[in-house]
Amino acid sequence: MTLSRLSIHHFRNIDASDLTFSPGFNFLVGPNGSGKTSVLEAIYYLGHGRSFRTHLISRLIQHQENAFILHARTQVCERSLPFGIQRNRDGTGEVKIGNDTGQKLVQLAQILPIQLITPEGFDLLIGGPKYRRAFIDWGVFHVEPQFYSVWSRVKRLTKQRNALMKTARSYNELRHWDAELAPLADQIDLWRKKYIENLTEIASSICDAFLPEYEIRFSYSRGWDKDTDYAQLLANNFLRDQQLGYTHSGPHKSDLRLRIGNTPVEDVLSRGQLKLMVCALRLAQGQQLSEEKGKQCIYLIDDFASELDCQRRAILATQLKITGAQVFVSAISADHIAEICDEKSKMFHVENGKITPV
Ligand SMILES: Nc1ncnc2c1ncn2[C@@H]1O[C@H](COP(=O)(O)OP(=O)(O)OP(=O)(O)O)[C@@H](O)[C@H]1O
Numbered sequence: 001m002t003l004s005r006l007s008i009h010h011f012r013n014i015d016a017s018d019l020t021f022s023p024g025f026n027f028l029v030g031p032n033g034s035g036k037t038s039v040l041e042a043i044y045y046l047g048h049g050r051s052f053r054t055h056l057i058s059r060l061i062q063h064q065e066n067a068f069i070l071h072a073r074t075q076v077c078e079r080s081l082p083f084g085i086q087r088n089r090d091g092t093g094e095v096k097i098g099n100d101t102g103q104k105l106v107q108l109a110q111i112l113p114i115q116l117i118t119p120e121g122f123d124l125l126i127g128g129p130k131y132r133r134a135f136i137d138w139g140v141f142h143v144e145p146q147f148y149s150v151w152s153r154v155k156r157l158t159k160q161r162n163a164l165m166k167t168a169r170s171y172n173e174l175r176h177w178d179a180e181l182a183p184l185a186d187q188i189d190l191w192r193k194k195y196i197e198n199l200t201e202i203a204s205s206i207c208d209a210f211l212p213e214y215e216i217r218f219s220y221s222r223g224w225d226k227d228t229d230y231a232q233l234l235a236n237n238f239l240r241d242q243q244l245g246y247t248h249s250g251p252h253k254s255d256l257r258l259r260i261g262n263t264p265v266e267d268v269l270s271r272g273q274l275k276l277m278v279c280a281l282r283l284a285q286g287q288q289l290s291e292e293k294g295k296q297c298i299y300l301i302d303d304f305a306s307e308l309d310c311q312r313r314a315i316l317a318t319q320l321k322i323t324g325a326q327v328f329v330s331a332i333s334a335d336h337i338a339e340i341c342d343e344k345s346k347m348f349h350v351e352n353g354k355i356t357p358v
């Protein structure tokens with residue numbers, strides 16, 4: 001799956017731009033503040049229905065404009081699919097896939113699996129569990145067709161349960177909700193566990209290429225005691241949960257821990273090594289998706305050179321090339337990416353929101 005075209009209107013500092021891409025590497029080179037990350041953000045928006053920099057639509061719409069519009073065309077083998085999204089300042093908008101308007105963002109996400117690597121991406125390793133849950137769930141979402149609806153239901157039921165708990169006089173008032181919640185939570189746990197088991201093997205071998213001096217251990221925790229049935233746990237913890245005012249344990253608390261020996265990776269690795277670790281994990285997810293679903297994801301690498309020395313940049317470039325995927329790379333200087341360019345690559349110069357093929 002590749003993005004063959006992208007047109008951007010009124011997005012950040014990009015007024016109007018119509019771009020055709022290489023199915024291999026695409027480089028965005030330009031000075032600070034020129035619009036490189038904004039191009040990556042536009043692509044990311046198409047695949048996630050949100051930005052990685054802000055939750056506010058108004059920040060994304062070009063100053064003095066009322067809406068942004070993104071149109072793209074994907075190429076899967078010989079088939080081409082147009083799709084697009086418009087977002088207005090008043091919060092309304094439209095998603096279009098093929099000739100159908102009124103499509104949902106989640107359908108866009110299914111069409112366009114995207115992996116993003118940014119200089120701020122350390123959150124995956126040093127941030128709270130929510131970042132690692134988002135990481136696991138990206139993968140499960142793309143391999144388990146029912147995941148999105150089941151997980152949405154679990155989140156809704158947990159919210160309703162928390163509200164009800166505030167006034168409940170006994171556990172009996174929650175029993176009915178928990179009878180529905182518990183099997184769905186078990187299902188989420190099963191999917192996540194299976195996904196991590198499959199991913200670990202691929203991730204370990206990619207980590208070996210990036211950080212051969214370390215042996216990384218992966219351990220998934222489901223968010224509640226591994227020997228206790230979830231329905232039973234909810235009943236047992238009722239009084240404690242009521243005091244806390246929320247459901248303490250459950251799939252909303254699961255995590256993926258990464259360790260070297262018994263020490264968390266973030267306490268052992270340097271910043272450059274942490275970046276390589278994040279790259280390894282994201283590449284592993286892409287490879288897993290392509291092995292399991294035959295679907296290739298797109299990689300967005302913002303500020304390619306940050307934190308990495310010349311040798312590590314070469315390792316990252318080699319690993320990206322091995323994927324055979326389409327890659328978008330931003331860099332301040334063409335020197336940083338000179339060694340990755342090949343005859344299939346396409347280079348764009350970015351300046352003041354204007355993107356020009358070189
Ligand atoms: N809503 C907006 N409307 C117009 N311009 C905006 C808007 N939001 C941000 N900008 C401007 O867009 C420019 C491009 O930002 P972007 O983050 O894409 O730059 P960049 O090329 O990635 O820079 P760097 O190399 O420093 O990371 C910035 O100068 C920023 O001030």
Ligand SMILES: [Mg+2]
Nearest residue numbers: 036037302303
């Ligand atoms: Mg940038």
